[in-house]
Amino acid sequence: MTFLDSAVWGGKFCSDGWRHSPARQPVTEPATGDRLGTVGAATAEDVDRAAARAAEAQRAWAATSPQRRAAVLRRAGELFTEHAAEIEDWLVREAGSVRSKAGFETGLAIGECFECAALPAHPQGEVLTSEDARWSLARRRPAGVVGVIAPFNFPLVLGLRSVAPALALGNAVLLKPDPRTAVSGGVVVARIFEEAGLPAGVLHLLPGDGAVGRAVVEAPEVRVVSFTGSTPVGRAIGERAGRLLKRAHLELGGNNALVVLPGADVARAASAGAFGSYLHQGQICMTTGRHLVHESLVDEYTAALAAKADALRVGDPAREDVALGPLIDRGQLERVHGIVTDSVAAGAKIAAGGEIDGAGYRATVLTGLTTDMPAWREEIFGPVAPVVSFSTAEEAARIVNDSEYGLSVGILGDVGTAMRLADRIDSGKVHINEQTVSDEPNAPFGGVKASGTGSRFGGPAANVEAFTETQWLTVRPDIADYPF
Template sequence: MALLDSAVWGKRFFSDGWRDAAGEQPVVEPATGEQLATAGLATAEDVTRASARAAEAQRVWAATSPQRRAAVLRRAGELLAEHATEIEDWLVREAGSVRAKAAFEAQLAVGECFECAGLPTHPQGEVLTSEDARWSMSRRRPAGVVSVIAPFNFPLVLGLRSVAPALALGNAVLLKPDPRTAVSGGVVIARVFEEAGLPAGVLHLLPGDGSVGRAVVEAPEVRVVSFTGSTPVGRAIGEQAGRLLKRAHLELGGNNALVVLPGADVAKAASAGAFGSYLHQGQICMTTGRHIVHESLLEEYTAALAAKAAALPVGDPAREDVALGPLIDRRQLERVHGIVTDSVAAGATLAAGGEIVGAGYRATVLSGLTTDMPAWREEIFGPVAPVIGFSTLEEAARIVNDCEYGLSVGILGDVGTAMKLADRIDSGKVHINEQTVSDEPNAPFGGVKASGTGSRFGGAAANVEAFTETQWVTVRPDIADYPF
């Protein structure tokens, strides 16, 4: 039986089973505009009910044995693997993913569940010293109800990255996916955990507009908000959560740099740069948005990158063998083209691309830029590779750090020189002899500056920190004597 049969979820949302929704939204294929199905939309009132129910169910789920919780996570991973082809099809058609990216995302989701299956039996505290005749301990306890707000670009993984560890550690979850990817970023997760045996009321799928987003932050039962998305929206959520004294884990945007050092293999560097800039049409927070190349290689690298870009076909990934699929919607497509044309008008040179192709955009290379041009300063979220030169390591470090974001940096070339540069740059992640796009379930993921609040996802330590609270516990053999 198909995991994602729309007869189960069409025009519904998941909250103590599949409920008829008051609102609806078409599920649209960005490559063609074709309607694939109809998703149900939740309301703020639905969030109020779901949050109260989640708080009730969470108490029981937290008291469930660690092995039982681990079994649910393992089974969820198995289901994701068993239905990988079906899930990939939705990632291709709904999210505009090329087949290779969809397969990578589906496999990463499997690994996320398996990695998180170890969290229920991970050490949950430590024994402390004490000046008194007592035992002193700290222990980690589930935060309670966690709200997860996920984006459209890697919709399955970027939702599951918070949902899976939060559930594994005994929390209940309210999941609000981007409405444009309500199936691959929401229905898949709900169906997998439903079939894996997660008790009713522990996970709620609540697609909706901004009012639903505000509601999943403001619901009084919610203690932690995990948001992945744009920096402007993240700022608003952070302000809202701060006013309510709730923890907000904010994984935000990036304008990531790839530094090509003198002596680097130009052919390999251009291949890495093309992958970093053009994977999933550049719609990734880790996308290589700035290519910083030593002046001795600048002309050769720009030409090699432009040749790579010109050879990448653009089209409908569900029906053609293409390297780049559509952008998520027309608004984003026109925004990308506007940034390119504005930069060219300001004096940049178009070395490749710069054209709208149906619902997609050709892989683009810009050279001759200055650092105040929009293509250099802004997070484009499209397949655009701006290239600029540098002469000294100090200049390279200055250019890398002269950015409001600090998510991911790649450095290509001599390892010793790369290590010296890495020590001078501000970034949540540094990859030497790799491009900027990389993620593994057991590795801490997060950014600094406008890329986030320094929170990390991935790995036992980061996930325990993110989704639990610390409680101090002391124990004496007898009631203590007090001077009152």
């Protein structure tokens, strides 16, 4: 039996052990439409039961020694390493990842676990001054039960980056993966922590539809909701959490800009731009969705980018050596093509691609755009690179900021000019002489404006802030005297 053998999870979800469910959710390969298996679909009642059990188990887990919690996280990292090949196979087949992207994602998962293994030993508060004769402390305590709702594009790491720190800091977790990636975004995580020695009841895997997500948000025991996904869904979750007086950490969409400054090396810039726009078929919140190129380089850059796009093969990454795999489903494929065709109808020109290719989409370059066209203004979530020109740094800053999103920006060229430009840009992340897609477990991650509620992931400061509550504690040597 393999680590992810369907005999363990087929027709089941994990909540205090693997439970059979009368409702089944298909696991489908987007490249072929083949069924890879089924998982058990949870219900709202299952969520309520899991939340109550998680609240019970959380207190014992929070009281577990820091060394013991750290050991579970370290062992999880080791298990990801031991079973990397099998996990990557699932990312390729279920999520449509090309092999290099699957390896990158699994590597991030390993790093996340080892990074979070240090959190139990992280300082848990501070000593405050006081006007009274007492000790005054601000201490961090686990929030309690954390609800994690994860997306399909990087299903493993975008769930794990909340699950791992929440567990390390003494919380229990309800994990709801995207229905399209319930194995690589859910079963993998549950199996890893099961084998790593996490006590029963602390982590619950609850695959399901939107009703299950709503139940996770609304369960009274859930005090923090961590959601990664689209801006419209994030707004709805934020509104619901606000009404219930719960914290919601929202990492949402992006329409990220890559700025190519005058004098930049065009060949290297086009390579960076192609990577930023076409990695994982453009299905990344950090994807380069807008290319701003100085007017002195725009023609050369567009030609170089189009040449790279034309050379990228589309196909089934489980069976072919391809650069682009399938889009996650037919609906997303048609949405991407619709945005391209609508923009062309409005006057844009196709320099490369612009075609459906089986279950995938050809790497596309668009020129002749205005900034009000859908391919420029919308988050496409597909392999489309719109290019416009600018003449001054002031104009570039204005165009970059003229977006509802503010997640990631790349600036290529002279570092001094890039630093001055970075100071004028509204974005959660800025990368100089890099494209827009970048992530490390120890670095703060998040966006501004419609891209989310700021950096709530990555690094000890962000993780402690995200998944703990602050308690004021005072201590006197004797009972104080009072005038009553």
